[in-house]
Amino acid sequence: MPLYAERPPLPSDDKRWRIVNGTMRKHGYSRNALIETLHTVQSSFGFLDVPAIKFVANSLRVPLSQAYGVVTFYHFFSLKPPGRHTCTICTGTACYIKGSEKLVAETEKLLHIKVGQTTPDGEVSFTTARCVGACGRAPVALLDGELSGQMEAAELKTQLERWTTQ
Amino acid sequence: MNQEELQQIAAAAHEEREKFDYEVNVCMGTGCLSQHSDQVKAAIEKEAAGCGKRCHVRRTGCMGLCAAGPLVLVEPTETRYGHVHAADAPAIIASLGGEDASKLNPRLDPHLGGYFAGQKHVVLENSGHIDPEKIDEYIGRGGYEALVKALTDMNPASVIEQIMKSGLRGRGGGGYPTGLKWDMVSKVKGPQKYVICNGDEGDPGAFMDRSVLESDPQRVIEGMAIAAYAIGATKGYLYVRAEYPLAVQRLTVALREARRRGFLGNGICETTFNFDIDIRLGAGAFVCGEETALIASIEGKRGTPRPRPPYPAVSGLWGAPTLINNVETFANVAPIIRNGGEWFSGMGTDRSKGTKVFALTGKIQRTGLVEVPMGMTLRHIIFDIGGGVPDGRKFKAVQTGGPSGGCLPEEHLDLSISYDALISAGSMMGSGGMIVMDDTSCMVSVARFFMEFCMTESCGKCVPCRAGTVQMHELLSKICRGEATHRDLDRLTELCEVVGATSLCGLGQTAPNPVLSTLRYFKHEYLAHIDEKRCPAGVCEFSSTEKPVTAEVHA
Numbered sequence A: 001m002p003l004y005a006e007r008p009p010l011p012s013d014d015k016r017w018r019i020v021n022g023t024m025r026k027h028g029y030s031r032n033a034l035i036e037t038l039h040t041v042q043s044s045f046g047f048l049d050v051p052a053i054k055f056v057a058n059s060l061r062v063p064l065s066q067a068y069g070v071v072t073f074y075h076f077f078s079l080k081p082p083g084r085h086t087c088t089i090c091t092g093t094a095c096y097i098k099g100s101e102k103l104v105a106e107t108e109k110l111l112h113i114k115v116g117q118t119t120p121d122g123e124v125s126f127t128t129a130r131c132v133g134a135c136g137r138a139p140v141a142l143l144d145g146e147l148s149g150q151m152e153a154a155e156l157k158t159q160l161e162r163w164t165t166q
Numbered sequence B: 001m002n003q004e005e006l007q008q009i010a011a012a013a014h015e016e017r018e019k020f021d022y023e024v025n026v027c028m029g030t031g032c033l034s035q036h037s038d039q040v041k042a043a044i045e046k047e048a049a050g051c052g053k054r055c056h057v058r059r060t061g062c063m064g065l066c067a068a069g070p071l072v073l074v075e076p077t078e079t080r081y082g083h084v085h086a087a088d089a090p091a092i093i094a095s096l097g098g099e100d101a102s103k104l105n106p107r108l109d110p111h112l113g114g115y116f117a118g119q120k121h122v123v124l125e126n127s128g129h130i131d132p133e134k135i136d137e138y139i140g141r142g143g144y145e146a147l148v149k150a151l152t153d154m155n156p157a158s159v160i161e162q163i164m165k166s167g168l169r170g171r172g173g174g175g176y177p178t179g180l181k182w183d184m185v186s187k188v189k190g191p192q193k194y195v196i197c198n199g200d201e202g203d204p205g206a207f208m209d210r211s212v213l214e215s216d217p218q219r220v221i222e223g224m225a226i227a228a229y230a231i232g233a234t235k236g237y238l239y240v241r242a243e244y245p246l247a248v249q250r251l252t253v254a255l256r257e258a259r260r261r262g263f264l265g266n267g268i269c270e271t272t273f274n275f276d277i278d279i280r281l282g283a284g285a286f287v288c289g290e291e292t293a294l295i296a297s298i299e300g301k302r303g304t305p306r307p308r309p310p311y312p313a314v315s316g317l318w319g320a321p322t323l324i325n326n327v328e329t330f331a332n333v334a335p336i337i338r339n340g341g342e343w344f345s346g347m348g349t350d351r352s353k354g355t356k357v358f359a360l361t362g363k364i365q366r367t368g369l370v371e372v373p374m375g376m377t378l379r380h381i382i383f384d385i386g387g388g389v390p391d392g393r394k395f396k397a398v399q400t401g402g403p404s405g406g407c408l409p410e411e412h413l414d415l416s417i418s419y420d421a422l423i424s425a426g427s428m429m430g431s432g433g434m435i436v437m438d439d440t441s442c443m444v445s446v447a448r449f450f451m452e453f454c455m456t457e458s459c460g461k462c463v464p465c466r467a468g469t470v471q472m473h474e475l476l477s478k479i480c481r482g483e484a485t486h487r488d489l490d491r492l493t494e495l496c497e498v499v500g501a502t503s504l505c506g507l508g509q510t511a512p513n514p515v516l517s518t519l520r521y522f523k524h525e526y527l528a529h530i531d532e533k534r535c536p537a538g539v540c541e542f543s544s545t546e547k548p549v550t551a552e553v554h555a
Helices: A016-026 A031-045 A050-060 A064-073 A093-097 A100-111 A153-165 B003-018 B037-049 B086-095 B135-140 B145-153 B156-166 B178-187 B208-215 B217-231 B245-260 B291-298 B327-339 B341-345 B378-385 B419-424 B443-457 B463-481 B486-502 B506-510 B513-521 B523-531
Strands: A085-090 A124-129 A141-143 A146-148 B022-027 B055-060 B072-075 B079-081 B194-199 B235-240 B276-281 B322-326 B355-362 B368-373 B395-400 B406-409 B433-438
Touching (some): A016 A031, A016 A050, A031 A050, A031 A064, A031 B276, A085 A153, A093 B355, A093 B433, A093 B443, A100 A124, A100 A153, A124 A153, B003 B145, B037 B055, B037 B086, B145 B217, B145 B327, B156 B178, B156 B217, B156 B327, B178 B217, B178 B322, B194 B217, B194 B327, B208 B217, B208 B245, B208 B327, B208 B355, B217 B235, B217 B245, B217 B322, B217 B327, B235 B291, B245 B276, B322 B327, B368 B378, B378 B395, B378 B433, B406 B513, B463 B486, B463 B506, B463 B523, B486 B506, B486 B513
Parallel strands (some): A085 A124, B194 B235, B194 B322, B235 B276
Antiparallel strands (some): A141 A146, B355 B368, B395 B433
């Protein structure tokens, strides 16, 4: 029996699954394409849920435990859907020396959530990053993925308020 | 592709440049882009189109001085302007052919505080001068000469000999002689060998690799191809952090271009040498900078290290002999082959040759990337190039080597930078982060910061690192809260020794370094926290200084 017959069908009609499938096909459905495929799922859907992990694990014939292990091992993968907006504050050494801790505290106070959480209305997700490599511009925040350097608490506050009051 | 064809491409690239009298290069690295250098470029382009001068506006990679971004470099006069706004475009274009633009717009200072004097660019020689997505511009500046030379005039053994002669040591932190590593892999027999470029720049506070990958990706590809030829590999992997989207995008383009020009693929340069490179994305795990963990990650597994030996040189990716080098190491290869090993060993100190790129950040006037010859003093880098500590504050310490390194105080400022000198001073070269701290930084908190980093980044495979970092972090937090006793300090020192001696990989083995180095040079700060319940830098907040010490009894 040909190998592809054993592969699970796409979870839904969602076109994004075809992109995910494309990544796996590019790597010949090899087991070591696990991380690459998970990257594609995350960039297409924004996060990884259990059905998605199951689909990828079954398609690549990787034990579900291994796939789940990989997802939870790497910080880049998220099991929760992100909010409509994302605020990421870099907490690398250069940013730390330049006071990123204060920015984190300020954001937590303003959004009433802790690092790693999303506001109850699903508007803003707040995370920290280990280092985004823009240390020359420290302290750095990524607002909806866009990098802003030499961030000040007041500036951050204005931006966050714009999101929360909309 | 052969020597002649390469020269033809280079000549065509020169001809293309000859069409213009002036070149205006706009930095489009991550740092400058975040300050809208794309708008600056658009404005300059618009201005240049209508000015009647033969002027070429080019997108380039990082120019180094991120503090003064967006940066613009005008050639052939080599004039650099910082903090350029879109509104400054007319002044820059009007100044072409005359005096520098500060006459027309005093805000445009072409001197930038002497940041570039005293630097020596080898790895960064093309950064800021070429468009990173155009392979022909790289060839126009001597690119791929080294690969063609190696493939047509040299055998693998003589390539390795040149690398040995150069004295190049691994730039990822360990400082292992690159030539020896190549020699080792070349001597292992195997049907398939691999070359891996470690671009998992996890050290917080370091961005040399990102900058090289964004500004001059072809240089890394060329270095990898030469390495593959030397050791007999046919397949390469470039492992890059997913946090560097711009670097990934430029690398993808660069690989496509290199294939188009025939520097990757089958029968490269009309020889029997085959080699191709794939990109693998990291997923945010610091431990993947360790070579065996990185290999596990490329294999699609959790990035946990394994005991060595066997070293990757013998049994690496899928059990095959594997060469792993850092981005900056590969970036040094092409110039060494082009100019010969002796040229390279003429720079630097006795046992540390060549130049090193440092990411100068923290409490310093001019933050950015610097490339200096080995042997330069810390004082020269921090005060002459970096401009010293701003706001009239006092220099307190410089941190090198990331979470594996240490903090060096003022009395070590005259230390000449080399792998060995830094280690004997209690720090290390690391990948090249250099974070300056002033008197507002509490050294105990800094040690705690690094310990927290190691604690969360510990992969959990071996007990000393997994449990030890948690305990050390708790002890450091206790000191910061002003609740610690001298016994806690003794226990911390003891744990440092145990974790350092018994951990499986470099992460755990070096995790105590920030604590040990701050204890060595700033013990008085620890004692002030413990004895006087006082933070000399005024950073730590103590819950209540009068609180009596309560002993906890565990049943």
